[in-house]
Amino acid sequence: MNINTQKERVAKQILAEEKPINVKELVWGYLRYWPWFLICGIVFMTGAIMYLKMNKPVYRAVASVIIEDEKGKPKSSGFGGFSDLGLMEGLSTSSIENELGLMRSRRLMTNAVKALGLNVVYYTKGEIMGIASDMFPVKELYKQTPYKLRLVRLDDAKLSQAIKQEQNVLEVTLLSDEKMIIEQIDGDYKATHQVGDVVKLGFAEFIVEKNSDAPTPATEGEEEGVSGFKVKLLPVQAVSNNLRAQLSVALVDDNSTLIQLAINNQVPEKARDILDQLVFEYNQEAIEDKNLIARNTAFFIDERLKIINSELDSVESGKEQFKTVNKLTDIQTESSIIIQNVSDYNNKQQEIATELEVVNAMMNHVGSDDLGLLPANMGVGGMSMSQFVDEYNRLVLERNRLLKGATETNPLVVNLSNQLREIKENIRQSLISTRSNLRITRDNLRRQAGILGSQISEKPSQEREFRGIERQQNIKESLYLFLLQKREENSLSLAAKAPKAKIVDEAYTLGAPVSPNTKTVLGLGLLGGFLLPFLVITGKRIMNDTINTREDIKDRTEAIAILGEVPHISTGEPTLVSADERSILSESFNILSANLNYIMSKEELGGKNKCIYVTSSAQGEGKTFTAINLAMTLVETGKKVVLVGADLRNPQLHRHDDSGISEEGLSTYLKYGQKSIFEYIANTNLHPELHVLPSGPIPNNPIQLLRRESFGPMLEELKEVYDYVIVDTAPAMILADTFLINRFADMTLYLIRAGKSKKKVLEFVLESTAEGKLINPIFLLNDVNLADAAYGYKYGYKYGMQSETSKWAALSDKIKSIFTRS
Template sequence: MNELNEEINLREELDKYLRYWPWFVLGTLSCLLIAFIYLRISVPVYDTVASVIIKDEESKGGGLGAGAAEFADLGLLGGMSTNSIENEIGLLKSRRLMINTVRALNLNVSYYDLNGFNSEELYADTPYLVEVVNLNKEELTEADEADLNQFSIEPIQSSEKLQLNFTESGETLEVQPDELVTLPFATIIIRDNPESSDKESVLVKIQAVTDVADTYREAVEINLIDDNATLLEFNLGSPVKQKAQDILDQLIFEYNKEAIEDKNEVAVNTAKFIDERLQIISGELDTVEVGLEDFKETNNLTNIEAESQLIVENASDYRKREQEIQTQLSVAQSIISYLQEEGAESGLLPADIGLEGESVNAQIASYNDLVLERNRILSGATKLNPTVTRLNQQIEQLRQTIMGGLERTVNSLQIAQRGLRQQTNLIGSEIAQVPAKERQFRDISRQQEIKEALYIFLLQKREENSLSLAATSPKAKIVDSAYTLNTPLSPKPKIVLAAAVLIGLAIPFLILYVRRLLNNKIERREDLEKITRAIPIVGELPRIAKGDSDLIEENDRSVLAESFRILTTNLQYLLVNAKHQDKGYCLYTTSTVKGEGKTFTSINLAMTLANTGKKVVLIGADLRNPQLQRYDTESKSLLGVSDYLVNDDHKLESLIHDSKFHTNLKLFLSGSIPPNPSELLRQSKFGRMLDELREKYDYVIVDTAPSMLVADTFLISKYADLILYVTRAGYTEKKLINFAVDAQNDGKLHDISFVINDVKTANFGYGNKYGYAYGQDKPSFWERFKSSL
């Protein structure tokens, strides 16, 4: 049972909207038309995609092949070593990289076609190219706000000159191609595009590089494909396919370019350090060799090595070890001197220059990584950035650690050097008899060998460092260069058309829903039935179209006539239990306020009964505001009810006259307007008048005053067999219906039945619901559409 009730309620709710189906059809067709126009004039936006793999170099060249370890030993893979892919995404979306991209592609100058229906961007197909030589950003910003930063270029017939038209200001300027043109905000040069043969008009718009970069920075989307990988996908929506592809490719190029520069920074600093040391060692080596040469010349020595070969062989092992220690000591002291120099904390340390001790080399590599990371963050932040502060602290701590380690290394080397010298002294005692010249020669030779070994070592490291510069690879490996999908990103026809249908249905629905929500007037039978079911509804009267007659005629087959026939039929069931079965019936028509159509209902009800052959008299009992005279203007001066009640000399038959509407219909008008209508109607004479008329007529219809405004109807209600309470659709407020309900409950009115007047055809509950009477042709679509309004 509950399911049945829910189904009925749902059907009723649907009927409330389906009766306005022409509005839904019109709304849907209108939105579809707008959608088709939108699809026609809109420029499609296509999705351009590119993808790269960010190499993870934290593992010192993992995955690069068998030679990766050798490159790692040479320090070639010690560049950017961040393993945070979020940092790389942030760098790719940085304003700096996008500004470099815009400048490289000259994207701050846009070209648009003036000949097409839409001003489509031309990009590379432009007939002219504008080169911005100089730009005043402040002037350009002011010009951009007033749209003065755009102008059209048109060729001048029979001339090589071009004409610049500034649309907003109305100014024109003739210029020569390939020459400087001074504008208020920039200095430009206009050149012919060799790749375009058409020299048509073109619109040029110049913007600030930073503004364009900010726009594309927001438009480019970079997404991590998998959390466990470093594969990034770039997306950019643009109506110009080639432009979007160039932007993504250039952005990746700028990223790789900066990454390579970042990686080479360590190698460049190392090369600088090695060159400085080579200059010093080269000078010292020259001094030693010149001293050896002078010593030999002065002492006439030719083959002193052969003479002391035996002793040298005994001391060679100690000398070799002392040479290695001296080399290590020189390198360590050089690095300590470098660290103690002013400003050394902001630079990089030379890596892998032959210093023994894995811990010190690892600390130097870590120090360089921290400096690189700090410098890269500083490119987009200030020194007060918490991350920069933290990195500075780590760099300082590691610098102190490196200096401490090097100092300990120097101490260890010095201790070892002293031990070797003691051993050398012991051997020296064995060669005490060797001439002083031999000892001096050996000292000079030893210094020569040490300087020469150090010089060769530095040359080797310089070559290795040059190799690292040549072997630097891009950080972002391109998986797919930028390509554009063929399906437009927007607008999508299916989605647009589906949205148009939904909006076309939603707009009428919302309008009807809000109108119903805010409407406090009755519109249809259901509105009355929701308020009360204690009072029956005996009839619904249709709205009279403009120009149509509001009076029923004889043999009338209109919708109005059919509605009153249904009304009279329903009255027969209500009058079955009337008190005076042997006399005529007395029917009252009243309403809550004026203007609801009680007089209209009274006269047409009388006409309908008269057409059935019944004798009917229509009484105008609204003594304050009589309305029956509107339908019979010739009877305005006749005497009527008020005159009969005031003067006993008037005979009832003399005050009733024939109507011009029907021979069976008599009119008993209200007469003169009295000063005391309530006192007149309160007289028992009014009841006797009705009884007398009942004897002569089949129906006595009394057109009374509005019930809520005056008490006249309440005073005479006891004489009625049935009271027709007229309401008007779109006019009578719902809260006023409670007045009729209370009046019946309080006994002021009895046997009330509602009549709904002025009902739209679409709102008919029963009877002529479909807008045409039985036997008539079905109305046209346009007529049914108008009836739903």
């Protein structure tokens, strides 16, 4: 390969973007650890099954009720009576949140615990406390024991002390239907008792009674009933607090008063009884509250009735006395009559005044000397006046007719004029008489009206006083009747005890237990068995900054090829290839040799004979080991090979050759140059056909020796004689020795040790290649775990070992290698 082309490829690789994720390789990276997944899965699933066996199932009981809506209810109860009286303003209703809080209250739960006797717990025989009970939980005998203990006295302080000393557990052994032995565990009490006996302990007293709720005794052929049991006494408040923590109370819908209650317990029947008793206690407390209000309301109404009755009697007596003094029967009727009379007199006065006006007008008209017509039908002076006026008007009309044909001196005209003056005088006198009569009538009407006015002026004060008395009477009567009505309503509400919480669904148990959930536990066990190794492997990969597989190299660079992989050699296995035996090591180097011949011939590097440098980043990565085995493998193919020890600072060839390599070598040649290089080449016990040029004595200035001009020609001389010149060099990352002589190499075999070499080494190699410090580098991955090896190499290793190792042995080795690497 051309050096410039190599530099260009490396430079492009440095600037290239990361490769997309290879899902197949990613999955295989986890699948190769399948024994870990299998073992963790088995362990976690076993733990999950044991957890299910150790933990008793917990069931959930549910009940639902509807809370009575006080806002929509008619105010007919005793509470409503107080509301009507205005004494309970703002306290007539309670919000649904308050009802939820009341159902969760400690008081209600405590009452339920006492009513059901839940602080006395019955168990099957066996350990209740300690390690044994944690590993093998005992069964609770709720309503299943033939006898029960009815507490008469319980001292909480002494019971707490007994609990600390683990003396609150009793063991009951049945001797017969009426006799039993009661023994205090970890205590001093033990005695034989019969049904009905009173048992006195330091912290409690109880009576032994038959349990009516217990199942019927087993018939012949069936399993016998309980022959003995244990009893555990607990503080009521402790049991109440524990049950409250398990209780949930919630609205089914925000727009309704439907409430759902739920509780979890290992005994389904016990959970149902707790919910039903809790609803019962809630209703009992609500009824007691209503009855208390009703009784208080009744007492209040009775007291008020006594006071109102007395006040009403006083008001009615005052009303009677007022009528007697003022001689009144019905003040309203009398006032109406007087007012009507006054109205009549006023009307008459109006009529008289009108007639007077008319009379005065007529008199003014009659008093003139004119003999003209007079107004008729004026309603003044009665019939006679009307007749005079009619006669007068007739004569005036007749005179006026005569004057049309005669003069006023005509005797007929004169005669009519005299008659008219007489009639007119009569009319005037009649008007004077009528006016005098009207004036007299007017004065009489005024006098009568004055009398009625004085009577009217007296009535308002009487009426006002009477109305005040009557108003007091009406108020007292209304309040009296109202209180009588409320007393009857209150009596009805006291008799009717309707529950506040209407039961929609009585407590029932859901079919499947809520805990432990078998599917969930097994699923978590399976998931945990998968996640633990997955997380460990992933974490190890994230934290691991070393190179382990060829994929780690290929993911970071494709500019530099990978010659192959050398497998990990376990302790006790040979570290050198041998033609007499077929080992994984021999097969791996045979593959490397084949790959090397293919690459060298394809790229046509440097002609026929090749000079190959073997280097690495640091010490201990297998440079000498690889150089020796590669040289021996090439010799087996019939090639002439010389192995040159160019690591003048820390030579290692002598450690693999027990024949004793000459003390003179490369350092001697470079320092003195007096002999031919071939005089320093020696045979070795490693292989009869393998020649070695040892490093020689360690010089004081190895870098100065390597800089001498004789080093390059020396390699050219060797290449003329040998097909392959294998040069074992110093570590390139920590020393400059390899860079000084690398320009003479046809290929640089750069060793990467799996599990030891850091990933940053690849960047160093890429940069060094781009700068021209390394010539034609190619990677060799050393000490590879068999599980991490590429498929082709792995197959080749296995194929080479197939004659010596069975399939099961190979699988065993693989599992062992995975565990060793992990």
